[in-house]
Amino acid sequence: MSKLNETDIQGFVLRGYNMPFARYLFLRFEDAGRAATFIHRLLGEVTTGQRWDSGKPLSTVNIAFTHLGLSALELPDATLLSFPVEFQQGMKKRAAILGDTGRNAPESWDEIWREDRVHAWLGVNAVSLDALNSRCADMLTLMRDTDGVILLDAQDAAALVIDGVPTTKEHFGFTDGFGNPDYLGVERSSQPGQGKLNSNGTWAPLATGELLLGYADEAGELPVAPVPHILASNGTFMVYRKLHQNLATFRSYLNDHAPFYAGGKEKLAAKFIGRWRDGTPIELSPDQPDPSITQDPARSTNFTFGADPEGVRCPVGAHMRRVNPRDAFGFDGKLINRRRITRRGLPYGVWTPEGESVTDSDERGVIFIALNADFSRQFEFVQQQWINYGNDARLGNEKDLLMGNHTGHGRFVVQGDTTPTNPPFVCSNLPSFVELRGGGYFFLPSITALGMIGMGLVDPR
Amino acid sequence: MSNINGKVYAMNVITPMKPWKTGLLRILFFALWHIKPMQKDLINLSFIEFARWVIVPRRSFPFLAQGQVPEDLQYDYLLFFSNFNGTWNQYIDAFSSVLSRGLNLIWRWSEKFPGSVPITPFKEYIAQVQFDTDYYYTAYPYAAANDLKAAHIVQSSLDQLAAQAQTSTPQQFAEAYLQFVVRVQTHLGNTGEAPVVS
Structure with a gap:
């Protein structure tokens, strides 16, 4: 496959910017015409996927729309109705399917998400807080000048700073962000383990259509997309979820259970996730973290579970094994190639070292952003079947330990063997370590499509 | 009146075959039955409780009573019956991605079968030839x-x-x-x- 037209694709789709600061602005369109003018004027600001040959910019800007937003922009009905049903419904209406019930139910979300008010997400990433503030100020000026868009709310997110250094850790102390897939045509320093598994054990990029609309997917056909084709092509769909982390609960659960586990606390924590806190895959290094693996792109994601069907090294229900099962279901991983998502987003809240007092109510968590070509086939499938259910992993109704919507009744089995330091161990009465505070489904269009929207030229034919 | 009972989905699919093709399918079934490795992929799909294909020849349709007018059927029929765990989409996705060759061998003798890849025409075909379940008993609806x-x-x-x-x-x-x-x-x-x- 030839290279993609990077200048037509929003940069946020093609690469994680790897910038430590972000602010996500949530917009509402007050007037279709003036909102379109805003989008038209924004066009020159939007960061594309073009390579940064002349150095990394200080900040980036990207935009995505809810179905309500596209409707408020008065796109033709024939276009609006051609979007996939789950996007038309929005994430809130998909709560039952996603298992967003109980404490995760829309009634308990942050106010902005409780009602259907958000029309657009404007994502600003920056290398420094100054650059972030200055770019956001530019955005507000543009909104004021065009007078058709109001700012509902803003969500700050930032890499957690530990000992003065920005890191890729999340609040529970695990290094995050290893597992993004490679796609055909996307230029990226790829590494083994990030695409799809071939039957000879090597790895290959996934079909472009698993990420972008307008290209063949792993089934050899184009993803379901709105009309006209030119509106959809080079765009993607985005899931935004504000995931609150109950840090006090997590730490006390681990501290309470670790004394009964002969492998020790850090090993138990590693069994939960499938990686030691520094990121070492427990499948590759079952007894201790190994920095030589995490530092080596040829190894840090290069492993499979086929030789560990009993979960003796990496438990069958470990978070990482659940959400990216690789070859765990057999068939050389073919059953999972159409279920992959691309992760973006950053943590929010301040890192608190172990030993300092924390409460669950402190504002901290992860802004989970996932990109996929098809919500129902990719993100929703992972969330429903692999996080809040267990049959594919042969775990019955067990949910993912980390992300599952437990109601205090969850269970997680750490498989083991007869070695004294690797015994089988059962964690019962799992509380919810992570809770959903809101979010939505967005369409992240191409530059061409943004131009069409900005100029009112969307014509479904 | 549902195809679904708890964790189990019952699928009935009936497709017509030109009678001269039926013999070929019988030979294939004979081979599948006697060469166990050929069944391996189907068996390894852990969410399938069972899957069964049965040929119903056009002259073997049930004749219930003397009053029933004999039909002159032009086609033999292939009945596919399967119980599986998970959604319809998940099931057909899995079939298409890991069993496409086997499925094509079995169904290629049926009229208008589009092939199991690409998946959208295959799903449309199944939807057209599927008969919904009128009554469905499952001993353990809460178990896969x-x-x-x-x-x-x-x-x-x-x-x-x-x-x-x-x-x-x-x-x-x-x-x-x-x-x-x-x-x-x-x-x-x-x-x-x-x-x-x-």
């Missing part, structure tokens, strides 16, 4: 096939441990118990409601 298999393993392992325990010393029991836990550790999932379909 994996759950049932797991329960058998836990039960037999526990029985074995119990028998052994009658005569073990505490030390022997400790060892036997650890062996028992290792044997059942991947079979401890609980049963319950299926995820919401739509």
